[in-house]
Amino acid sequence: MRSRKQILHFDDINHSHEAMGFSGRTDLPDFHIYTLEETYPSTRKVMPPYTLRFYCLLLLEENSQDAVIELNTRRMEGPSNTISFQAPGHVSAWVRGEAQQGFLLYFQPEFLSRHVISPMEEFPFFRPTESSMLPLTGTEKIALRDHFLRLERTFKNSLHPYRVPMLQAMLLALLFDCKGLYEDYCARQPSSSRSPSLSTQFLRLLEQHYLTRRTVQAYADLLHVTPNHLSHAISNEMGRNAYDLIVDRLLLEAKKLLSYTDLSVGEVANYLGFEEPTHFTRLFKRKLALTPLEYRHQATRERA
Incomplete structure (x- = not known):
């Protein structure tokens, strides 16, 4: 009997890494950040449709033209200078390019629970009804790259006694910076407005x-x-x-x-x-x- 085509689902960050062929692992169950360059050569070339229980931010600095990203019903071929946002329930799929540069960041909803913030409510780019791929100017990309670099350095410093609260604070700073960029982007669109x-x-x-x-x-x-x-x-x-x-x-x-x-x-x-x-x-x-x-x-x- 032919097996039915299903959308894959991952509850655990390391489990998703395993399914995607990425050899890296996180020692924090609720958070991980790494560069796209680290995913070579182990990560699979094509990832079929999947959803996550957790959130994902993808900063693409450079991308090869053979790459494809699908997020919900939007498709981008050869994207570069963009940041995309995947929330629980979003459907994603991709074809990996051979010259991608950038960062991937994952966090579970519980990671920010002490700050009494609902990412889906506070940050509109996580909502399925909103645009979840944001084009970046050169200046915007550099500013976001600095956020990701600080997060990456802190994540790798596993012996720091305040590593987790520092990551939480820096992640919030990144998300609010993204919110400002998103609102500026929406304000430039003909029919968009801020949502009271x-x-x-x-x-x-x-x-x-x-x-x-x-x-x-x-x-x-x-x-x-x-x-x-x-x-x-x-x-x-x-x-x-x-x-x-x-x-x-x-x-x-x-x-x-x-x-x-x-x-x-x-x-x-x-x-x-x-x-x-x-x-x-x-x-x-x-x-x-x-x-x-x-x-x-x-x-x-x-x-x-």
Whole structure:
């Protein structure tokens, strides 16, 4: 019997290294940082779709043109001078180039728990609904590289008595620096705006409940506001319709399942909570001008 295509999942940082063929290991269960140059020659050439329980930051300084990165439904070929952000639940896949330079940083959610910060809520680039690949100017890349270098040096100094709290503080500094760069990047985009608290709360709830709550009324109830107030606030703050954001989050999950698994359209519809596959197909086609099967075939051709 043919085995089903599944999205790989890793709970443990060292386990993910083993699966990717990387010989390096971390002595801290919740944190690791290393250079891309260290991954040669052991790391596998092609990594199929996978998700992580933890967070990942990838700083690419230089990249060879044969490299490919896929993050959720976005694909970049030969990327350089970028930083990308992978959060728990994001689907990633890649083809390794032969001349990559940069840094990889992993941290478990618990690593920052003492600081009472939710990375998904505080840092928008970790949300699946936001852009998770950020282009960098030369000056921005140098500034971020300095952050990564300090983190790497501290990580390797395993005998320092304050190694872990120093890593936590430096990681927070890096993330907040990235947040500033991200907000500057979004401000330069034609339709973007900064997201005040109501939008932040809405997006956090959407990420928690998109499989079970499909109406603006449902989220308004959770936020203790009227649907009209929520819709108006989201439109003003984000330039997007609240219902469209709900549907888009659901369809993002559908696109990941159609692209990276061999689940049938009916099985995808059932997982997403549709009573009938035809309801899912109609919504998918209305929003994307493609049926789910047409989208799957298109995604397969693009990945070939």
